[in-house]
Amino acid sequence: xxxxxxxxxxxxxxxxxxxxxxxxxxxxxxxxxxxxxxxxxxxxxxxxxxxxxxxxxxxxxxxxxxxxxxxxxxxxxxxxxxxxxxxxxxxxxxxxxxxxxxxxxxxxxxxxxxxxxxxxxxxxxxxxxxxxxxxxxxxxxxxxxxxxxxxxxxxxxxxxxxxxxxxxxxxxxxxxxxxxxxxxxxxxxxxxxxxxxxxxxxxxxxxxxxxxxxxxxxxxxxxxxxxxxxxxxxxxxxxxxxxxxxxxxxxxxxxxxxxxxxxxxxxxxxxxxxxxxxxxxxxxxxxxxxxxxxxxxxxxxxxxxxxxxxxxxxxxxxxxxxxxxxxxxxxxxxxxxxxxxxxxxxxxxxxxxxxxxxxxxxxxxxxxxxxxxxxxxxxxxxxxxxxxxxxxxxxxxxxxxxxxxxxxxxxxxxxxxxxxxxxxxxxxxxxxxxxxxxxxxxxxxxxxxxxxxxxxxxxxxxxxxxxxxxxxxxxxxxxxxxxxxxxxxxxxxxxxxxxxxxxxxxxxxxxxxxxxxxxxxxxxxxxxxxxxxxxxx
Amino acid sequence: xxxxxxxxxxxxxxxxxxxxxxxxxxxxxxxxxxxxxxxxxxxxxxxxxxxxxxxxxxxxxxxxxxxxxxxxxxxxxxxxxxxxxxxxxxxxxxxxxxxxxxxxxxxxxxxxxxxxxxxxxxxxxxxxxxxxxxxxxxxxxxxxxxxxxxxxxxxxxxxxxxxxxxxxxxxxxxxxxxxxxxxxxxxxxxxxxxxxxxxxxxxxxxxxxxxxxxxxxxxxxxxxxxxxxxxxxxxxxxxxxxxxxxxxx
Numbered sequence: 001x002x003x004x005x006x007x008x009x010x011x012x013x014x015x016x017x018x019x020x021x022x023x024x025x026x027x028x029x030x031x032x033x034x035x036x037x038x039x040x041x042x043x044x045x046x047x048x049x050x051x052x053x054x055x056x057x058x059x060x061x062x063x064x065x066x067x068x069x070x071x072x073x074x075x076x077x078x079x080x081x082x083x084x085x086x087x088x089x090x091x092x093x094x095x096x097x098x099x100x101x102x103x104x105x106x107x108x109x110x111x112x113x114x115x116x117x118x119x120x121x122x123x124x125x126x127x128x129x130x131x132x133x134x135x136x137x138x139x140x141x142x143x144x145x146x147x148x149x150x151x152x153x154x155x156x157x158x159x160x161x162x163x164x165x166x167x168x169x170x171x172x173x174x175x176x177x178x179x180x181x182x183x184x185x186x187x188x189x190x191x192x193x194x195x196x197x198x199x200x201x202x203x204x205x206x207x208x209x210x211x212x213x214x215x216x217x218x219x220x221x222x223x224x225x226x227x228x229x230x231x232x233x234x235x236x237x238x239x240x241x242x243x244x245x246x247x248x249x250x251x252x253x254x255x256x257x258x259x260x261x262x263x264x265x266x267x268x269x270x271x272x273x274x275x276x277x278x279x280x281x282x283x284x285x286x287x288x289x290x291x292x293x294x295x296x297x298x299x300x301x302x303x304x305x306x307x308x309x310x311x312x313x314x315x316x317x318x319x320x321x322x323x324x325x326x327x328x329x330x331x332x333x334x335x336x337x338x339x340x341x342x343x344x345x346x347x348x349x350x351x352x353x354x355x356x357x358x359x360x361x362x363x364x365x366x367x368x369x370x371x372x373x374x375x376x377x378x379x380x381x382x383x384x385x386x387x388x389x390x391x392x393x394x395x396x397x398x399x400x401x402x403x404x405x406x407x408x409x410x411x412x413x414x415x416x417x418x419x420x421x422x423x424x425x426x427x428x429x430x431x432x433x434x435x436x437x438x439x440x441x442x443x444x445x446x447x448x449x450x451x452x453x454x455x456x457x458x459x460x461x462x463x464x465x466x467x468x469x470x471x472x473x474x475x476x477x478x479x480x481x482x483x484x485x486x487x488x489x490x491x492x493x494x495x496x497x498x499x500x501x502x503x504x505x506x507x508x509x510x511x512x513x514x515x516x517x518x519x520x521x522x523x524x525x526x527x528x529x530x531x532x533x534x535x536x537x
Numbered sequence: 538x539x540x541x542x543x544x545x546x547x548x549x550x551x552x553x554x555x556x557x558x559x560x561x562x563x564x565x566x567x568x569x570x571x572x573x574x575x576x577x578x579x580x581x582x583x584x585x586x587x588x589x590x591x592x593x594x595x596x597x598x599x600x601x602x603x604x605x606x607x608x609x610x611x612x613x614x615x616x617x618x619x620x621x622x623x624x625x626x627x628x629x630x631x632x633x634x635x636x637x638x639x640x641x642x643x644x645x646x647x648x649x650x651x652x653x654x655x656x657x658x659x660x661x662x663x664x665x666x667x668x669x670x671x672x673x674x675x676x677x678x679x680x681x682x683x684x685x686x687x688x689x690x691x692x693x694x695x696x697x698x699x700x701x702x703x704x705x706x707x708x709x710x711x712x713x714x715x716x717x718x719x720x721x722x723x724x725x726x727x728x729x730x731x732x733x734x735x736x737x738x739x740x741x742x743x744x745x746x747x748x749x750x751x752x753x754x755x756x757x758x759x760x761x762x763x764x765x766x767x768x769x770x771x772x773x774x775x776x777x778x779x780x781x782x783x784x785x786x
Contacts (some may be wrong), residue, residue: 010574036601071748073744073747073748076747077743077744077747077748078744094750094754095749095750095751096749096750097750098748100745100748100749102741102745104741105700106738107738107741107742107745108741108742109693109694109742109745110668110687110690110694110742110745110746110751111690112669112694112695113669115759116669116759116760119759119760120746120751121750122757122759123756123757123758123759124749124750124751124752124756125750126755126756126757127757128757129757129758129759129760129761132759136759154694154697154698168749172749173748189644281557329708332708332712334708334711334712342670353716354711354714354716357711357712358711358712358713358714359714361712362712363708363712365705365709369734370705370706370708371709372709373706373709373710373713373715373730375730376705376730383713383714383715387756413733413737452679
C-alpha cells in the first residue's frame with residue numbers, strides 16, 4: 001500500500017519513542033462499516049507516552065474513526081470491520097484508560113448532577129468514595145467550571161458541557177486524552193480556555209491526541225501532526241511545524257487550510273449606501289420591534305429593534321447564552337416573544353401562515369441533525385420520499401456541488417460532522433428564499449466545508465437575498481459580513497459595520513469576542529518565515 | 538415551587554433509604570388490596586397524607602395542588618360507579634335519569650379511595666426521593682446490576698429531551714413546509730424519526746459510558762446511601778397503622 005510514505009522510518013518522533021512506552025500501535029489497519037463504506041486504509045501509526053498529536057484531514061476522511069480505533073472503542077463498542085494489527089499497552093485498555101471528549105456535547109453524560117457525572121468515572125475505577133470529593137473539586141476547578149456540584153448537567157450551555165467532559169476525563173487520570181473536536185461548539189473565549197487547558201496538559205507531559213479544525217492556536221505546542229488524505233490513507237506524520245510548513249500546498253489542495261484572502265470578492269462592492277438605496281425601494285425583509293424574550297423570570301434580551309434589508313449580510317455575535325439562536329428562532333416564529341413584534345416582508349409574523357413563512361425564510365439549525373426529517377440523503381435534499389423513482393437531476397447536481405455525490409443512499413445521520421452540515425445547508429439552498437437564517441453554519445467544519453458554504457452564501461448575497469447568521473468566527477465577520485449585531489447583557493450592544501466593531505477593543509472584550517489574530521500567525525506559517533528549516537519555494 | 542423542592546429535599550422522608558422506602562410502599566399497597574369497607578378505604582388515605590405533611594416536608598397547598606387533579610377524577614369515578622353499576626339491590630335515589638344504588642356507591646367509594654391511596658403513596662415517594670439516590674440505592678441495597686440501573690437512569694434523563702426533540706422536529710418540518718396537516722397524524726409522522734433519534738442518542742451515550750470504564754463489574758459509589766433504624770421504624774409504623782385500619786375497622 002502506501003509505498004511512497006514511510007511514516008515509521010526517519011521520523012524523529014519515532015526514534016524518540018523507542019525510549020518511551022508505546023501506548024498504541026497500528027499496523028496496516030483498515031476499517032470499513034456495515035454500509036460498505038471503506039473509511040481507513042492501511043494505516044501505520046504509533047502513539048507514545050508523553051507525546052501530543054494533532055490529527056488533520058479533510059471532512060469525512062475518517063479522523064473520528066481513526067481516533068476511535070486509537071481509543072480502543074472500535075470495534076469494541078462501535079461495530080465495524082477492522083483488519084490489520086492493533087496493539088494496546090495494558091494501561092490503555094483498563095477502564096478509563098483513555099479520556100475522551102466527544103463531538104456531541106449532549107450525548108456524553110449519563111448522570112443528573114455535575115458532581116455525580118465526574119464521580120461516575122471514579123466509581124468505575126473503584127475509587128473509595130472518601131477520596132472522590134477533592135478530585136471532583138480540582139477537576140472542575142482545572143477547567144474553570146464555576147458551577148455548584150449539584151447543578152444538573154442539562155442546565156449547562158454547550159461550552160460548559162465540553163468543559164465538564166474534559167473535567168470528567170481529567171478526573172480519571174487516563175493514560176492519554178483523546179479530544180474529538182472539543183471546541184466545535186464554543187465561543188472564542190471558551191475555545192481559548194480549552195486550548196489553554198490542552199496546552200497545560202501537554203506541558204505537564206500528558207499524552208494528548210486531538211482533532212481540531214481551528215488548529216492554528218494549537219500549532220505552537222502540539223509536537224506531532226498526522227495527516228490523513230481524503231481516501232482515508234495516512235499521508236504523512238512528523239513534527240508539527242515542519243510538516244505543516246512543507247505540506248502547505250497539500251493542505252490547501254485537501255481543503256484543510258484556506259488560501260489567504262479568500263472571501264469578500266464581490267463583497268466590497270456592497271457598501272452601506274447600496275444597502276440603504278435598496279432599502280428605500282422595498283419593505284424590509286424582516287423587522288423586529290421592541291422584541292423581548294424571557295425564559296420564566298430570566299431575561300434573555302429586551303428592547304431589540306432592528307430591520308433587515310435585502311442584500312444585507314448580518315453577523316450576530318455574542319457570548320454563549322446571549323440569546324443568538326433564540327433571536328433567529330424568534331424571527332422565524334419558532335419561539336414566541338414575550339413582548340414586541342416581528343414583521344416579515346412588511347407583514348406581521350402573526351398574520352402569516354406556516355407555509356408563507358417557510359417560503360420566505362430558510363433556516364439552518366445549529367445542530368444539522370435537528371434539521372433532518374428523512375432517512376436518506378436523497379430524500380432529504382428532494383424534501384420528499386424519492387423511493388425507487390429517478391431522483392431529480394438538479395438535486396443530484398446540488399449534492400455534487402457540496403461533495404455529497406457518494407452519499408446519496410446513506411442516512412443523513414450516518415454522515416460525518418462536516419457532511420451533515422453541508423447537507424443541511426444544501427437543503428436550504430434548493431429553493432430561493434428572501435431571508436436566510438443560519439445558526440453557526442460553519443460550526444465544527446474544516447476549511448473546505450467552511451469555504452464551500454461561504455461561497456454559496458456569497459452567491460446568495462449577490463442575488464440580493466438577506467442573510468442573518470450567528471457565528472463565533474471573527475474572520476468570517478471581518479471578511480463577509482456587511483453589518484454586525486452584538487448581543488449581550490440582555491440587549492443589543494452594537495449594531496454597525498464590522499470594521500467599527502473590530503476597532504472597539506472595549507466592546508470586543510465586554511462581549512467576550514476576540515479580533516481575528518490567528519490569521520496572521522497562519523499567514524506567517526504559510527510563508528515559512530517562522531521556520532528556518534522549511535524549504536523556500 | 539423551588540422552595541417547596543428544597544423543603545422536601547431536606548425533609549426526614551428524603552433521608553430514608555430509597556430502596557427500603559420503595560419496598561415498604563409496595564408492601565403497604567399490596568396489603569391495602571384487602572380493604573373492602575368504605576370506612577377502611579377512607580381511613581387508609583390518612584397515613585400517607587399525615588406522612589407527607591410531617592416528615593415529607595410538603596405544605597398543605599403543595600399537597601392539594603398535587604392531589605386535586607386525581608381527586609376530581611376519583612369523584613367522577615364514584616359517580617359513574619354509583620349511577621351505572623348493575624346491582625341487584627333496589628335503587629335508593631333518583632335524579633333525572635340516574636338511578637343510584639347503595640352497592641354502587643359503596644363499591645365506588647372503596648375503589649376510588651384505594652386508587653387515591655396508591656396515588657398518594659406514589660406522590661409521597663416521588664416527591665421525597667432523589668432519582669440518583671434511588672438508582673444508587675437499587676445497586677447497593679437490592680443488588681440490581683449497574684448496567685440495568687444506570688440504563689434506567691439514562692433513560693429517565695432523556696425523557697425531557699424527548700419533548701425537546703419533538704419541538705425541534707416540528708420546527709424543522711414546519712420550516713420546510715412538511716408539517717403534518719392534522720395534529721393527530723403528527724404522532725404517526727413523528728414516531729419513526731423520534732424513535733431513530735432516541736436510538737442514535739442512546740448508542741452515543743452507551744459508547745461514552747463504556748469509554749469511561751463502565752462495566753457490569755464491581756464499582757464504588759460516590760453517594761453513600763444510608764440505612765438504619767429510621768428505615769425500620771418507618772416500615773414498622775406504616776405497617777402497624779395499616780394493619781390497625783384493616784383489622785380494627
